Amino acid sequence: MHKLIIQIPCFNEAETLPVTLADLPREIEGFDVVEWLIIDDGSSDKTAEVAAEGGVHHIVRHPVNRGLAAAFMTGIETGVALGADVIVNTDADNQYDGRDIEALAKPILAGEAEMVVGARPILQTDHFSWIKKRLQVLGTAVVRLASNTEVQDAPSGFRAFTRDVAMRLNVFNTYTYTLETLIQAGHSNIRVTSVPVRTNPDLRPSRLVRSIGRYVWRSASTIVRVFATYRPLTFFWLTSAFFGLVGLGFGSWYLYHKALGFGAGHVQSAILAASCVTIALVLFMSGFIADLVSVNRRLLQEVEWRLKRMEHRSERPQARQAARGSETLKKTAKKSAPAKAPDKSTGSSGASS
Numbered sequence: 001m002h003k004l005i006i007q008i009p010c011f012n013e014a015e016t017l018p019v020t021l022a023d024l025p026r027e028i029e030g031f032d033v034v035e036w037l038i039i040d041d042g043s044s045d046k047t048a049e050v051a052a053e054g055g056v057h058h059i060v061r062h063p064v065n066r067g068l069a070a071a072f073m074t075g076i077e078t079g080v081a082l083g084a085d086v087i088v089n090t091d092a093d094n095q096y097d098g099r100d101i102e103a104l105a106k107p108i109l110a111g112e113a114e115m116v117v118g119a120r121p122i123l124q125t126d127h128f129s130w131i132k133k134r135l136q137v138l139g140t141a142v143v144r145l146a147s148n149t150e151v152q153d154a155p156s157g158f159r160a161f162t163r164d165v166a167m168r169l170n171v172f173n174t175y176t177y178t179l180e181t182l183i184q185a186g187h188s189n190i191r192v193t194s195v196p197v198r199t200n201p202d203l204r205p206s207r208l209v210r211s212i213g214r215y216v217w218r219s220a221s222t223i224v225r226v227f228a229t230y231r232p233l234t235f236f237w238l239t240s241a242f243f244g245l246v247g248l249g250f251g252s253w254y255l256y257h258k259a260l261g262f263g264a265g266h267v268q269s270a271i272l273a274a275s276c277v278t279i280a281l282v283l284f285m286s287g288f289i290a291d292l293v294s295v296n297r298r299l300l301q302e303v304e305w306r307l308k309r310m311e312h313r314s315e316r317p318q319a320r321q322a323a324r325g326s327e328t329l330k331k332t333a334k335k336s337a338p339a340k341a342p343d344k345s346t347g348s349s350g351a352s353s
Contacts, residue, residue: 004087009092013092042066088158235287253266
């Protein structure tokens with residue numbers, strides 16, 4: 001049995017959620033079961049009540065607002081526990097067209113990908129400003145370089161995961177999950193692809209992009225932090241090379257003037273050169289230490305993934321056994337039910353003889 005769970009992280013989405021739910025499919029080709037999951041991230045409005053009225057199968061609530069990334073991870077963990085073979089994540093503001101969920105799942109069903117990201121028509125989206133469109137394109141190019149993937153829309157939250165990928169993902173950033181999961185997937189040899197998707201008119205302003213400057217800063221810091229986490233040797237050695245070149249430049253400048261007999265007037269260049277070279281050496285050695293730490297992190301992630309697989313594999317047979325048991329009870333109840341009396345209006349075969 002193939003099961004698809006559509007998860008929606010929500011925070012005070014009582015107004016937009018009914019529109020989003022009305023756009024979601026109940027059946028998708030290739031799946032026997034399609035269920036909806038709402039993660040209520042500490043909403044102060046009636047988000048959970050609206051979800052229940054809208055026919056949502058599963059609702060998980062955070063007691064306080066923990067942020068989009070935490071809500072996303074809660075959804076992923078819950079989806080795996082509920083036995084999902086594929087998990088699709090979408091937004092509660094109805095930004096993405098629900099009809100394209102089937103397009104997201106197709107590469108996974110065909111065995112062509114393990115993670116699929118919906119690529120929005122960024123340049124054709126009317127409610128995106130000119131600068132936001134260019135920043136989205138630039139950010140995607142940077143993430144492609146950092147993650148070694150060919151994703152077409154890195155900030156897109158409209159994406160699908162296999163069960164195995166869902167158990168591998170770990171998000172440490174509290175701001176957003178989109179960039180970190182892509183870089184993590186790229187460095188974990190997870191097959192990532194993109195499919196074009198449609199978008200709907202804007203129902204409300206974005207809560208992540210409150211200002212362009214803040215969005216750029218937080219996105220850039222996320223990329224740098226994740227790059228340092230998953231490629232520490234490259235990160236520290238590149239920064240070490242930068243300071244080393246600066247130190248070499250100042251040192252050469254000092255030696256040149258010293259050879260001409262004016263070294264006393266350029267002592268500050270010698271001090272800067274010595275400082276930069278020292279920093280470069282410290283960063284160079286830090287790269288080795290960080291690389292060793294990253295090896296331990298990868299080993300721990302591998303152990304965690306194997307433990308999750310063992311845990312959920314043991315749960316699945318129990319769930320199937322419980323389902324079989326309930327079916328057996330139903331059949332037994334039907335067999336033990338008393339037979340109906342013959343219908344006197346039509347008579348029985350014995351009476352007719």
